[in-house]
Amino acid sequence: MSVDKDTVNKIARLSRIAISDAEADKMVGELNGILAWVEQLGEVDVTGVEPMTAVISNKLRLRDDVVTDGDVRDKVLANAPAKEGSFFGVPKVIE
Amino acid sequence: MTDFSRLGVAAIRDGVANGEFKAVEVAEALNTRVAAAKALNAFIVETPEMAVAAAQAVDADRAAGKPLGKMAGVPIGMKDLFCTEGVQTTAASHMLEGFVPTYESTVSANLWKAGAGMLGKLNLDQFAMGSSNETSYFGNVISPWRRNDGGNAALAPGGSSGGSSSAIAARLCPAATGTDTGGSIRQPAAFVGISGIKPTYGRCSRWGIVAFASSLDQAGPMARDVRDCAIMLEAMAGFDPKDPTSLDLPVPAWEAGLNSDLKGKRIGIPREYRLDGIDEDIAKMWDNGIAWLKDAGAEIVDISLPHTKYALPAYYIIAPAEASSNLARFDGVRFGLRDLPEGAGLQDMYAATRAAGFGEEVRRRIMIGTYVLSAGFYDAYYTQAQKVRALIARDFENAWASCDLILAPTTPSAAFGLGEKNADPLSMYLNDVFAVPASLAGLPAMSVPGGLDKQGLPLGLQIIGKALDEQAVLNAGLAIEERSGFTAEAGEWW
Numbered sequence: 001m002s003v004d005k006d007t008v009n010k011i012a013r014l015s016r017i018a019i020s021d022a023e024a025d026k027m028v029g030e031l032n033g034i035l036a037w038v039e040q041l042g043e044v045d046v047t048g049v050e051p052m053t054a055v056i057s058n059k060l061r062l063r064d065d066v067v068t069d070g071d072v073r074d075k076v077l078a079n080a081p082a083k084e085g086s087f088f089g090v091p092k093v094i095e
Numbered sequence: 096m097t098d099f100s101r102l103g104v105a106a107i108r109d110g111v112a113n114g115e116f117k118a119v120e121v122a123e124a125l126n127t128r129v130a131a132a133k134a135l136n137a138f139i140v141e142t143p144e145m146a147v148a149a150a151q152a153v154d155a156d157r158a159a160g161k162p163l164g165k166m167a168g169v170p171i172g173m174k175d176l177f178c179t180e181g182v183q184t185t186a187a188s189h190m191l192e193g194f195v196p197t198y199e200s201t202v203s204a205n206l207w208k209a210g211a212g213m214l215g216k217l218n219l220d221q222f223a224m225g226s227s228n229e230t231s232y233f234g235n236v237i238s239p240w241r242r243n244d245g246g247n248a249a250l251a252p253g254g255s256s257g258g259s260s261s262a263i264a265a266r267l268c269p270a271a272t273g274t275d276t277g278g279s280i281r282q283p284a285a286f287v288g289i290s291g292i293k294p295t296y297g298r299c300s301r302w303g304i305v306a307f308a309s310s311l312d313q314a315g316p317m318a319r320d321v322r323d324c325a326i327m328l329e330a331m332a333g334f335d336p337k338d339p340t341s342l343d344l345p346v347p348a349w350e351a352g353l354n355s356d357l358k359g360k361r362i363g364i365p366r367e368y369r370l371d372g373i374d375e376d377i378a379k380m381w382d383n384g385i386a387w388l389k390d391a392g393a394e395i396v397d398i399s400l401p402h403t404k405y406a407l408p409a410y411y412i413i414a415p416a417e418a419s420s421n422l423a424r425f426d427g428v429r430f431g432l433r434d435l436p437e438g439a440g441l442q443d444m445y446a447a448t449r450a451a452g453f454g455e456e457v458r459r460r461i462m463i464g465t466y467v468l469s470a471g472f473y474d475a476y477y478t479q480a481q482k483v484r485a486l487i488a489r490d491f492e493n494a495w496a497s498c499d500l501i502l503a504p505t506t507p508s509a510a511f512g513l514g515e516k517n518a519d520p521l522s523m524y525l526n527d528v529f530a531v532p533a534s535l536a537g538l539p540a541m542s543v544p545g546g547l548d549k550q551g552l553p554l555g556l557q558i559i560g561k562a563l564d565e566q567a568v569l570n571a572g573l574a575i576e577e578r579s580g581f582t583a584e585a586g587e588w589w
Contacts, residue, residue, distance in 0.1 A: 055537030
């Protein structure tokens with residue numbers, strides 16, 4: 001499988017990363033180089049092998065369904081690039 | 096007068112505890128060394144006042160007869176991937192420049208509780224993605240080592256924990272934290288002639304560590320000898336309910352358990368690691384390592400890890416896939432950089448912010464990850480890679496039937512020069528060929544110095560152990576350390 005420039009632009013859009021035309025051109029070669037190399041995984045016989053989900057077997061823990069944190073609004077907002085009062089500020093999303 | 100830069104973790108801890116010197120004297124001496132080593136660019140932020148404050152608290156506790164922690168009076172460097180309350184934490188990215196956490200990572204909190212102090216935040220590859228420290232937004236870290244050819248070529252300190260490796264090798268700090276996703280503790284340790292251990296996945300809490308690939312990320316200590324690594328790992332590790340993959344197990348007394356008598360231990364030598372065209376200095380060091388472990392009483396056995404060659408390509412699907420998901424949080428809304436072009440809407444703001452805030456390698460990995468997880472390709476890439484990962488883990492399981500530990504080189508070569516490997520991303524990735532399999536299997540693995548190559552540069556020997564058997568790994572590391580006679584250090588040119 002290999003990618004063309006349209007695909008690279010689509011991946012960039014899905015990744016929410018703006019790229020220029022020149023960057024997209026460069027990325028076509030780089031991604032194809034990497035994808036061609038990982039392609040070798042196709043040689044491996046994985047019949048009957050389950051994909052790994054946990055590297056060290058560990059049971060997911062449950063805890064009591066009670067509030068254990070919160071009440072830290074100002075801490076949560078402390079690093080916001082544009083806060084408005086006690087809210088995160090974003091550009092207008094509704095016309 | 097004591098040259099405090101020559102003391103390791105154990106020596107500082109014991110000297111402070113015995114009253115030979117004050118913790119404050121150590122902190123001040125190392126603060127001075129850090130401040131004078133700007134040419135290495137190992138630190139992004141220096142925090143001399145925090146090192147002194149922690150030392151004063153230890154001195155006061157000792158004067159009051161209170162019990163002292165495992166790391167009491169030891170100033171360390173903190174990789175700038177660990178969130179530190181009130182101190183900028185960047186992951187070496189523009190995205191997080193100016194980000195000041197309002198909370199402390201579990202591992203760093205454990206270290207402060209044990210009496211350690213912070214000299215500063217150490218440079219690294221951006222979001223821990225890189226093997227040479229050349230992807231940092233805050234500039235390259237320079238290794239204190241130079242080749243013996245009389246040239247002054249700047250060498251890579253390894254990555255991603257390159258600020259940590261450079262600072263320890265230059266004796267700016269006795270120890271530092273590292274994180275290892277696909278070799279980021281072991282490879283930099285090997286490149287500068289120090290020790291570092293990645294424990295079993297789940298030993299150290301990931302809470303408060305900027306996430307790269309969550310199924311692989313694991314914190315660990317880097318220091319100048321094995322004992323110091325054991326002490327610091329004890330202080331860092333432990334169950335944390337805030338990390339769902341944290342192992343709910345007691346922390347073993349690794350330092351007290353150190354024992355370099357390896358009678359009864361079987362050491363596996365994986366034939367697949369002896370690559371065609373292996374560097375002859377690396378091959379020789381590996382043979383020396385085998386001889387040292389034999390001398391320590393171990394039995395050497397040949398083993399096979401048949402899927403070794405597929406570890407790296409599997410890693411370069413799994414790690415970018417997880418990264419693309421983890422790094423989705425950087426949206427220009429809640430924290431970090433925002434780039435809002437004139438008249439842009441929300442979607443354009445996301446795209447502009449992420450283009451401006453992420454470096455080239457980070458953008459590349461996010462895009463690979465997005466691609467391999469996208470509709471139509473998920474099974475062919477991601478599911479296949481996770482199946483191969485299961486086979487790699489099974490290779491190790493099978494090997495444990497005939498051995499207790501595995502010995503291999505840490506890297507395929509000594510440190511390379513800055514700029515020598517960044518034309519082609521693949522050639523950089525290949526540097527982690529020996530480190531990645533243990534990461535994929537979640538196993539404890541350590542690098543210890545194994546000697547110097549023809550250029551006078553350090554090489555590392557890697558020991559891989561069974562899950563949860565850090566003790567055996569440390570013991571074999573100690574056996575090598577006692578026999579290798581490695582005392583070389585970088586000349587102080589900076």
